[in-house]
Amino acid sequence: MTSAIFYGVAGLAFVAAVFLGGAAGTVALVERFGVAEGLALSGVAVALVGGVALAIQSILSRRTRYRARLAAQRRSEALAEVADDGLRRTREAIPATLPAVAALSFALTTMLLRQSKR
Numbered sequence: 001m002t003s004a005i006f007y008g009v010a011g012l013a014f015v016a017a018v019f020l021g022g023a024a025g026t027v028a029l030v031e032r033f034g035v036a037e038g039l040a041l042s043g044v045a046v047a048l049v050g051g052v053a054l055a056i057q058s059i060l061s062r063r064t065r066y067r068a069r070l071a072a073q074r075r076s077e078a079l080a081e082v083a084d085d086g087l088r089r090t091r092e093a094i095p096a097t098l099p100a101v102a103a104l105s106f107a108l109t110t111m112l113l114r115q116s117k118r
Helices: 002-033 035-117
Strands: none
Touching: 002 035
């Protein structure tokens, strides 16, 4: 809980620093180029920062979707491989167990027939 409070305070301080820096930059541009030009340049700078942030978010989002698709494909391939391996093992095991199953079936049938004759 305490760390969350400190992170919140640090975040607010960072946001305030960014706003104060932006305001100082705007004042400097206004003093150098005049009110209209300084504010226009400041607006362009903010728009550029926003555009860069949007482009980075788009790239990261695309990369996240690609990684999710790749992970799903790998899971699907792994499940298919496990299923194929299980099917192969089952097909290999069935002929080996047939004599045992036949002997067990014969023994049970014989036992049931003896009980029904009594």
